[in-house]
Amino acid sequence: MNISFWLNGVCVSGEAEPDTLLLDFLRQKGCYSVKRGCETANCGLCTVLMDGKPVLSCSVLAVRAEGHKIITLEGMQKEAEEFGSFLADEGAEQCGFCNPGFIMNVFAMLKEIPDPTEEEIREYLSGNLCRCSGFVGQTRSILKFLQYKKAQKEGEE
Amino acid sequence: MKYVNQPVRKSDAMSLVTGKPVYTDDLVPKDCLIVKILRSPYANAWIEDIRTGTAAQVSGIACVFTYKDVPQKRFTLAGQTYPEMSPYDRLILDRHVRFVGDAVAIVAGETEAAVDKALKRIKVKYRVEEPVLDIHTAMDHKTLVHPEGNWESKVPVGADNKRNLCASYTEESGNVEELLAQCKYTVDQVYHTKANQQAMMETFRSYCYMDHFGRLNVVSSTQIPFHVRRILGTALDIPSSKIRVIKPRIGGGFGAKQTAVSDVYPAFVTWKTGRPCKLVYSRYESQICSSPRHEMEIRVRAGADENGIVRVLDVYSLSNTGAYGEHGPTTVSLSGHKSIALYRHLEAYRFAYDVVYTNMQAAGAYRGYGATQGIFAVESAVNELAAQMHMDPVKIRELNMPLEGGPLPGYPDSPYATSCAMDQCMVRAKEMMDWDAKYPCRDMGNGKVRGVGVAMAMQGSSIAGVDVGGADLKLNEDGSYTLGLGCTDMGTGCDTIMAQIAAECLETSMENIVVFGVDTDISPYDSGSYASATTYTTGVAVMHACEALREKICALGAAMLDAEKAQVDFDGEYVYSSDKKVSLREIAVKGTCGNTQELQVTRSHSSQISPPPYMVGMAEVEIDKETGSVKVLDYVAVADCGTPINPNLARVQTEGGIAQGIGMALYEDVQYSEKGAVRNNSFMQYKIPSRMDIGSIRVDFRSSYEETGPFGAKSIGELVIDTPSPAIANAIYNAVGVRARELPITPEKIAMGILEQEERE
Ligand code: FES
Numbered sequence: 001m002n003i004s005f006w007l008n009g010v011c012v013s014g015e016a017e018p019d020t021l022l023l024d025f026l027r028q029k030g031c032y033s034v035k036r037g038c039e040t041a042n043c044g045l046c047t048v049l050m051d052g053k054p055v056l057s058c059s060v061l062a063v064r065a066e067g068h069k070i071i072t073l074e075g076m077q078k079e080a081e082e083f084g085s086f087l088a089d090e091g092a093e094q095c096g097f098c099n100p101g102f103i104m105n106v107f108a109m110l111k112e113i114p115d116p117t118e119e120e121i122r123e124y125l126s127g128n129l130c131r132c133s134g135f136v137g138q139t140r141s142i143l144k145f146l147q148y149k150k151a152q153k154e155g156e157e
Numbered sequence: 158m159k160y161v162n163q164p165v166r167k168s169d170a171m172s173l174v175t176g177k178p179v180y181t182d183d184l185v186p187k188d189c190l191i192v193k194i195l196r197s198p199y200a201n202a203w204i205e206d207i208r209t210g211t212a213a214q215v216s217g218i219a220c221v222f223t224y225k226d227v228p229q230k231r232f233t234l235a236g237q238t239y240p241e242m243s244p245y246d247r248l249i250l251d252r253h254v255r256f257v258g259d260a261v262a263i264v265a266g267e268t269e270a271a272v273d274k275a276l277k278r279i280k281v282k283y284r285v286e287e288p289v290l291d292i293h294t295a296m297d298h299k300t301l302v303h304p305e306g307n308w309e310s311k312v313p314v315g316a317d318n319k320r321n322l323c324a325s326y327t328e329e330s331g332n333v334e335e336l337l338a339q340c341k342y343t344v345d346q347v348y349h350t351k352a353n354q355q356a357m358m359e360t361f362r363s364y365c366y367m368d369h370f371g372r373l374n375v376v377s378s379t380q381i382p383f384h385v386r387r388i389l390g391t392a393l394d395i396p397s398s399k400i401r402v403i404k405p406r407i408g409g410g411f412g413a414k415q416t417a418v419s420d421v422y423p424a425f426v427t428w429k430t431g432r433p434c435k436l437v438y439s440r441y442e443s444q445i446c447s448s449p450r451h452e453m454e455i456r457v458r459a460g461a462d463e464n465g466i467v468r469v470l471d472v473y474s475l476s477n478t479g480a481y482g483e484h485g486p487t488t489v490s491l492s493g494h495k496s497i498a499l500y501r502h503l504e505a506y507r508f509a510y511d512v513v514y515t516n517m518q519a520a521g522a523y524r525g526y527g528a529t530q531g532i533f534a535v536e537s538a539v540n541e542l543a544a545q546m547h548m549d550p551v552k553i554r555e556l557n558m559p560l561e562g563g564p565l566p567g568y569p570d571s572p573y574a575t576s577c578a579m580d581q582c583m584v585r586a587k588e589m590m591d592w593d594a595k596y597p598c599r600d601m602g603n604g605k606v607r608g609v610g611v612a613m614a615m616q617g618s619s620i621a622g623v624d625v626g627g628a629d630l631k632l633n634e635d636g637s638y639t640l641g642l643g644c645t646d647m648g649t650g651c652d653t654i655m656a657q658i659a660a661e662c663l664e665t666s667m668e669n670i671v672v673f674g675v676d677t678d679i680s681p682y683d684s685g686s687y688a689s690a691t692t693y694t695t696g697v698a699v700m701h702a703c704e705a706l707r708e709k710i711c712a713l714g715a716a717m718l719d720a721e722k723a724q725v726d727f728d729g730e731y732v733y734s735s736d737k738k739v740s741l742r743e744i745a746v747k748g749t750c751g752n753t754q755e756l757q758v759t760r761s762h763s764s765q766i767s768p769p770p771y772m773v774g775m776a777e778v779e780i781d782k783e784t785g786s787v788k789v790l791d792y793v794a795v796a797d798c799g800t801p802i803n804p805n806l807a808r809v810q811t812e813g814g815i816a817q818g819i820g821m822a823l824y825e826d827v828q829y830s831e832k833g834a835v836r837n838n839s840f841m842q843y844k845i846p847s848r849m850d851i852g853s854i855r856v857d858f859r860s861s862y863e864e865t866g867p868f869g870a871k872s873i874g875e876l877v878i879d880t881p882s883p884a885i886a887n888a889i890y891n892a893v894g895v896r897a898r899e900l901p902i903t904p905e906k907i908a909m910g911i912l913e914q915e916e917r918e
């Protein structure tokens with residue numbers, strides 16, 4: 001069937017089978033940042049935003065996206081660069097394969113909890129696995145990013 | 158130094174964090190066939206009959222292959238230098254299937270749906286035989302995992318397929334029995350480590366296509382491009398010159414991709430059909446038919462005198478290589494060589510092993526490569542010795558640890574410690590953990606007890622006299638350099654580390670160095686990234702290439718200045734003689750016009766020794782005495798990896814390795830049903846640590862200087878997974894008095910241990 005939705009601010013449409021997963025559809029549409037790490041909704045690599053909320057695109061049927069707004073990392077390049085540079089400065093981007101899903105969820109978290117504690121960070125991101133970094137470098141990068149954002153805001157005020 | 162020992166950002170970082178399409182499956186040609194494998198439901202069976210006719214008729218199917226279609230020469234998938242120590246015991250497809258998940262047929266088609274449909278239509282009749290599923294009875298079992306006549310072990314490692322033996326060996330120095338009899342304190346225990354999955358986030362995958370010269374091009378997520386080229390040549394029975402292997406960015410490896418787990422299937426399809434194809438393993442396949450850590454059962458006998466000097470160690474390892482022998486003979490050797498050497502006063506030691514075939518998924522290389530298993534056993538045994546003599550486990554290590562210039566017993570690859578700061582690592586770790594205040598435990602008064610534990614570890618840096626690192630360096634017309642590499646960055650950052658070394662040696666900026674790798678047609682030969690070799694071995698090749706290219710730049714510069722070469726100097730920007738100078742850019746341009754002196758060099762390097770990096774790990778755990786549940790609150794690691802070329806990357810490697818080690822210690826265990834099927838075949842059942850499971854991990858470095866390494870560097874990548882299991886086991890003992898000799902240390906085991914203790918009291 002034909003479906004259409006907003007992908008990174010642009011209306012896209014295409015053919016999808018009833019069982020096509022959003023993840024596969026997004027990759028077909030060129031959003032290669034969306035990665036698959038499992039088949040059981042356990043890894044978080046496939047995280048994208050649907051109407052501003054994080055969803056696992058491996059567990060959402062493509063047809064479900066009909067009429068909705070989907071954002072992938074391709075649609076948040078500036079933000080990805082800004083936060084990503086903090087991740088990179090810790091060396092915590094490592095293999096990078098988990099980064100897109102992780103970063104999408106970081107953005108979702110910061111929208112919901114603008115000033116999270118370390119505990120809140122862990123909890124919110126607990127579904128985002130990473131086998132390379134041991135997580136603590138990722139946490140450092142988030143905390144440093146928050147500090148930077150705060151300083152930026154104070155500078156503006 | 159400007160770049161070395163600096164926390165430089167990785168050169169590829171920004172494309173990774175912005176999600177650019179740089180991995181294998183992001184790059185496949187649009188018209189790729191999809192390849193999938195039909196897998197055996199039985200642990201040991203023979204294909205009596207296989208019918209593929211109706212499968213091949215499914216619309217969109219390009220080919221269906223069975224054992225009847227493949228070359229009959231055996232090979233190994235192990236990524237090792239030729240001749241491989243691993244036995245040649247595989248075919249692409251075999252009539253005899255040897256574990257649940259073994260390949261039965263290959264199907265390639267235009268869509269996934271068509272391939273799935275065809276897979277269901279293949280009709281196989283099996284003759285099922287009794288499988289070997291217990292390591293204790295595997296040797297000389299009446300069932301042979303490899304009864305075939307053309308099984309071959311290319312190197313004498315004590316292998317015998319008629320006994321289910323993949324390797325067997327004994328070495329002894331001094332009189333072990335006599336010394337054990339003399340020692341006031343002795344331990345004789347068996348420790349059991351389980352198979353673990355590397356669980357890198359990007360599963361095994363590759364795609365293939367034919368080029369305009371009729372050559373097979375393979376783009377693979379691999380740690381071993383040059384070995385893959387050779388392995389495919391053997392497997393497909395075609396000259397390796399017909400094969401080109403390219404490695405793009407990789408989503409993690411940890412040793413898993415030191416075995417060519419999945420490359421043979423798509424390579425065979427493209428070679429046979431001429432059509433491009435790809436194979437991407439599902440997580441399910443990555444759990445049931447890949448290359449996990451060797452399960453080992455290790456008996457340790459240790460003896461110490463009344464002063465706490467460890468005088469004798471006897472280590473026997475029984476290792477489970479599964480259905481195929483990849484890395485079987487080699488991983489096991491590290492279980493003794495990297496653990497016995499931690500005790501410098503040994504007057505005698507014995508190390509023996511048997512590696513057995515079973516009808517379980519083949520094991521492979523996983524970070525630590527056998528050292529991890531051996532160090533868990535020996536460090537645990539020494540902790541038991543310390544407990545017997547009522548000695549602080551830190552103290553017994555202070556008395557016995559390797560010291561710079563001192564011996565490394567039973568470690569032939571570096572008989573003495575050329576560089577070693579283990580003592581400083583211990584001092585620093587104690588301080589960071591506040592060991593003296595926390596040892597052995599603190600009752601928190603709410604049914605919870607906190608305990609601390611300690612372990613030491615060492616690894617190697619490359620395989621001595623074997624591993625080859627390569628660097629190809631050229632000066633470009635614009636004054637920039639291109640550094641061609643054959644080592645495989647898998648997220649570890651070696652492309653950046655090599656650029657740091659080159660920038661330092663060439664006195665130029667990192668931005669002025671383009672790193673290229675890996676393409677077997679173009680890159681210099683390199684064994685690949687494994688055995689903790691890359692920084693240590695390839696790093697030196699890069700240094701040598703830089704020195705040689707500087708010479709060439711000076712020579713051409715001198716000619717341009719009408720000076721003698723001996724009279725000029727190069728500062729990275731200009732070549733000077735006494736009063737004149739010529740810029741690098743001018744020299745580079747000169748190199749492109751009327752020039753007969755190539756501004757390009759290739760250097761290979763191999764080290765005759767394998768100097769160990771060292772580490773002390775300390776864990777603080779909290780145990781709920783009621784439920785046995787355990788939390789690692791804090792992990793302190795202090796490493797001596799020589800000079801950390803990039804302290805940030807060394808730190809994150811360490812943090813990541815410790816997190817994996819915590820998984821190994823507490824959760825991870827590849828389990829099988831009575832029929833031999835993997836039980837935990839997804840991330841739902843096979844739990845790797847999430848960020849909720851990791852408390853704080855604090856890392857510091859105490860650096861020795863290794864003369865044979867680049868700028869004093871040794872390795873870091875594997876070492877870091879070795880301490881968590883023994884340190885956590887020790888912390889648990891110190892908290893509640895329960896000795897865990899089998900991994901993973903689950904809450905059940907702790908709770909049962911506490912119960913047994915109470916019953917005894
Ligand atoms: S792919 Fe693992 S959660 Fe979606």
Ligand code: FES
Nearest residue numbers: 095098130131132
């Ligand atoms: S960086 Fe490799 S999995 Fe997270």
